[in-house]
Amino acid sequence: MRDRNLPLNARYMLKHHAALFSNSRREFWSWNNALRAAGITKQLPKKLYKSRLGTLRSLRDVIEKSSKAAIPPLLKSQATYYFGSLRNALAALKTDERLLSGWSK
Numbered sequence: 001m002r003d004r005n006l007p008l009n010a011r012y013m014l015k016h017h018a019a020l021f022s023n024s025r026r027e028f029w030s031w032n033n034a035l036r037a038a039g040i041t042k043q044l045p046k047k048l049y050k051s052r053l054g055t056l057r058s059l060r061d062v063i064e065k066s067s068k069a070a071i072p073p074l075l076k077s078q079a080t081y082y083f084g085s086l087r088n089a090l091a092a093l094k095t096d097e098r099l100l101s102g103w104s105k
């Protein structure tokens with residue numbers, strides 16, 4: 001999963017890989033525990049306080065104020081968690097209707 005840059009959040013795994021998700025929950029009691037047991041701790045955000053849409057909004061705000069190089073590590077981690085990679089999150093930022101339909105400059 002990690003080699004293919006798939007999102008590792010529970011919602012995505014439940015929707016697209018239900019058997020893997022249910023077996024890992026049965027064995028390890030939670031999806032995050034299963035990821036830790038597999039040695040995947042880098043992609044787990046330390047403090048997940050935003051949703052998928054909130055992560056996109058934060059990315060948009062950071063990019064509008066400064067550059068892509070100024071994205072904080074926690075936000076990069078959340079983007080990787082929800083979208084598989086930062087590149088996928090930035091692509092979703094350009095195509096998400098909820099973010100494009102608002103006021104523009």
